[in-house]
Each structure stands twice: as C-alpha cells, then as structure tokens.
Amino acid sequence: MIQTxxxxxxxxxxxVCIISVLALxxxxxxxxxxxxxxxxxxxxxxxxxxxxxxxxxxxxFSGPYIRYEYLKETGEEKEKKTVSETLYPDxxxxxxxxxxxxxxxxxxxxxxxxxxxxxxxxxxxxxRLAAVGSGELILGMDDLKGIQGEPxxxxxxxxxxxxxxxxxxxxxxxxxxxxxxxxxxxFQVSLKINGSESxxxxxxxxxxxxxxxxxxxxxxxxxxxxxxxxxxxxDGFTAKWSxxxxxxxxxxxxxxxxxxxxxxxxYRQTERAAxxxxxxxxxxxxxxxxxxxxxxxxxxxxQYMVIGASLVLFYSLxxxxxxxxxxxxxxxxxxxxxxxxxxxxxxxxVKSKWAWLLTGLVxxxxxxxxxxxxMETFAFLAGTLLxxxxxxxxxxxxxxxxxxxxx
Numbered sequence: 001m002i003q004t005x006x007x008x009x010x011x012x013x014x015x016v017c018i019i020s021v022l023a024l025x026x027x028x029x030x031x032x033x034x035x036x037x038x039x040x041x042x043x044x045x046x047x048x049x050x051x052x053x054x055x056x057x058x059x060x061f062s063g064p065y066i067r068y069e070y071l072k073e074t075g076e077e078k079e080k081k082t083v084s085e086t087l088y089p090d091x092x093x094x095x096x097x098x099x100x101x102x103x104x105x106x107x108x109x110x111x112x113x114x115x116x117x118x119x120x121x122x123x124x125x126x127x128r129l130a131a132v133g134s135g136e137l138i139l140g141m142d143d144l145k146g147i148q149g150e151p152x153x154x155x156x157x158x159x160x161x162x163x164x165x166x167x168x169x170x171x172x173x174x175x176x177x178x179x180x181x182x183x184x185x186x187f188q189v190s191l192k193i194n195g196s197e198s199x200x201x202x203x204x205x206x207x208x209x210x211x212x213x214x215x216x217x218x219x220x221x222x223x224x225x226x227x228x229x230x231x232x233x234x235d236g237f238t239a240k241w242s243x244x245x246x247x248x249x250x251x252x253x254x255x256x257x258x259x260x261x262x263x264x265x266x267y268r269q270t271e272r273a274a275x276x277x278x279x280x281x282x283x284x285x286x287x288x289x290x291x292x293x294x295x296x297x298x299x300x301x302x303q304y305m306v307i308g309a310s311l312v313l314f315y316s317l318x319x320x321x322x323x324x325x326x327x328x329x330x331x332x333x334x335x336x337x338x339x340x341x342x343x344x345x346x347x348x349x350v351k352s353k354w355a356w357l358l359t360g361l362v363x364x365x366x367x368x369x370x371x372x373x374x375m376e377t378f379a380f381l382a383g384t385l386l387x388x389x390x391x392x393x394x395x396x397x398x399x400x401x402x403x404x405x406x407x
Contacts (some may be wrong), residue, residue, distance in 0.1 A: 003022045026308045030277040041267040056146025057193035068135030089406045092121040092205025098214035110210035119189040127181045140168040151191035200257025203243040209239040223256030266322040291354045314338040335366040
C-alpha cells in the first residue's frame with residue numbers, strides 16, 4: 001500500500017493537483033488570522049472611542065455668528081410672530097496652532113491633539129439687528145468636553161460672559177446705543193481645545209480664511225475646499241484656506257479641514273499583507289515542485305504541509321510583533337524568522353544547492369510583497385507584472401519536463 005501511494009504521489013499531474021488543493025486549504029488558517037486582525041482593529045477602535053470620550057472628539061467649528069429674534073407681520077390681519085434670524089460675519093479669520101500627541105491604552109497608541117484658536121473678524125449690522133439691539137453671539141462646535149479653561153469672547157472691545165448652548169458656546173450681546181444699519185462690529189474669540197482624529201471648519205463668513213500650523217507630519221486634507229497654500233515637512237505642516245461665500249451653497253452645508261491621524265494603521269497594513277498569503281503559498285509550492293522536477297529530490301506531502309504552515313505562521317508573527325513595534329520592523333523580524341526556519345528545513349529536505357534557491361525565493365517574495373504594500377497607485381500593476389515574470393520563469397524551467405514516471 002505504501003508503494004502504491006509512492007507511485008501515486010510520484011505522478012507529476014497528481015502531485016500538482018494535491019499541492020494545489022493543499023495551498024487552497026492554507027486559506028483556512030489565513031482567514032482565521034485575518035479575523036484576528038479585524039478583532040485587533042476593533043479593539044483599537046474601542047480604545048480610541050474610550051479615550052476620545054474623555055479627551056475630546058473630532059472638532060468642527062462654525063462661526064461665530066449672531067442669532068437674534070424680531071417680530072414679523074404675517075397674513076392679511078398682520079399678526080405678529082417671533083422670527084429667528086442669523087447674521088454671519090462679513091470677514092472671518094481663524095488662526096490655529098495645533099500640537100499632536102499620542103495617548104496609550106493597553107497595547108494601543110491613540111493620536112490626539114491640542115489646538116489654540118484665535119478667531120477674529122467683523123459683522124456688518126443689518127436693519128433688523130439695529131432695531132432689535134440684542135442677540136446671541138454663538139460659536140458652533142461639536143464637543144464642548146474638549147474645551148480647556150474659559151473661552152474668551154470679545155465684541156466691540158468688550159469682554160462677554162460665555163456659557164454653553166445646544167449649538168456650542170455662546171454669549172448674550174447688547175449693541176451700543178446709536179448702532180445703525182451698516183455699522184461694523186469687530187469681534188475676537190480665543191479658546192484652547194482638545195480633539196482627536198480631525199479638525200474642520202464651516203466657512204460662515206462672506207470671506208473665510210484659516211491659517212493652521214501643526215507639528216503633525218502626515219496631514220490629510222478633506223472637505224469641499226483644499227488649502228490654497230500648504231507646506232508639509234517632517235516636523236509638521238502649515239496650511240492656508242481662503243473661501244468666498246460666492247463658491248458655496250450655504251454657510252452650514254460646506255466644510256473643510258484636516259485629518260490628524262496616521263493614514264494607515266499597522267492592522268490595516270497587516271491585513272493587506274495577509275491578502276497576499278495564498279499567492280506566497282502557491283509561489284513557494286510551485287517552486288518546490290519545480291525543484292523536485294529539476295533536482296530529482298522528492299518533497300513529500302507532510303513536508304509541503306509544514307512549509308505551508310510556516311508561511312501562514314508568518315502573518316501571525318507579524319500581527320503579534322506589530323502590537324508593540326512599527327510595522328516595518330515587525331515585518332522584518334517576522335520575515336527573517338520565517339526565512340531562516342524554512343532555509344534550515346529546505347536544507348534538510350533537498351540537501352543540495354536548490355535549498356538556497358528556495359530560501360532565496362522566500363526572502364525575495366517577502367521583500368517584493370513589502371514593496372507592494374508601500375505602493376498605492378501602482379500596487380496592482382506591479383503585482384500583475386511580478387506574477388507574469390514568475391510565470392515566465394516557471395515556463396522556462398518546465399518546458400522540457402516530461403509528465404508521468406517517478407521524479
């Protein structure tokens with residue numbers, strides 16, 4: 001029976017079919033590892049939510065603007081009802097200085113920031129506000145918990161008492177006697193806030209300008225308007241926006257800002273690497289089969305299973321190390337460990353120079369996959385060309401191969 005199995009295993013066509021099925025079966029543990037990666041990413045997001053609940057969520061600012069009420073006659077009987085009106089700034093300028101930092105929870109690092117904002121500009125009094133003479137100066141923001149200390153509201157040179165509202169923070173205002181339509185009222189708001197992930201703005205002014213500087217080196221700009229000027233450096237960035245009311249639908253519908261988080265977490269990179277797992281297994285199995293055909297050194301089914309398990313375990317090592325180290329260093333350690341272990345195993349199986357070829361192919365495969373992971377736009381093209389080159393090599397090595405008989 002053993003001899004029958006040897007003859008059966010010695011048939012090249014049968015062997016190709018079996019190792020192909022075995023390679024596909026390696027997808028099962030790869031799926032389990034990818035599930036573990038997703039669980040790690042979920043735990044990371046859970047830690048992020050827990051920290052931001054205490055520190056501060058993503059912040060979006062709108063205004064400041066003046067909200068006031070007046071009586072308006074309606075209907076034929078000219079009944080009067082109270083109507084709410086909003087006066088937006090004629091010009092609005094934000095000066096933002098942001099400092100990024102990392103907070104730690106368990107094994108996870110969470111990116112957050114602290115920002116100092118100075119907001120200034122001018123209102124042009126309209127007829128109704130001049131008649132009413134009072135209202136509320138409101139600065140819209142998402143998360144009041146992120147405010148540090150007491151914000152400063154100043155209108156026409158007078159400091160105002162600030163309080164919370166359903167819109168953000170506000171201060172009650174009373175215009176000076178004699179204020180008329182067309183008068184210009186300057187304002188200034190200063191505050192310090194904590195936030196996480198992103199900082200964005202709604203262009204409430206007829207002209208809205210934002211000047212932002214930060215020590216965060218990897219910003220990602222988003223929204224309806226991109227910066228007119230930007231300077232991104234290893235030690236941070238500066239950016240400027242200038243938005244005209246003519247270019248937007250309304251002061252509340254448009255927004256723009258910047259993400260202040262790492263563009264890709266180590267878990268997403270690990271998941272991307274795991275997507276190449278089946279490709280790596282197929283590549284090494286095919287290389288092993290070709291070495292068998294050329295060198296006449298047999299590799300049995302159990303040995304193929306051990307090789308496949310080692311290639312799959314690489315991704316578990318990568319995930320484990322990336323919890324504590326950078327992705328690049330984790331990838332290097334995991335690939336060196338896997339390549340060294342397989343190199344010793346190949347040497348014991350093949351017992352010839354072909355073991356060095358297989359070991360070198362494992363190292364080359366991991367090196368190429370790492371390069372593909374660093375690519376965005378051309379990753380698919382480069383991967384496809386790589387597969388074509390591998391196919392050409394296999395065609396070259398197998399073109400004289402005869403099917404049937406012992407290897």
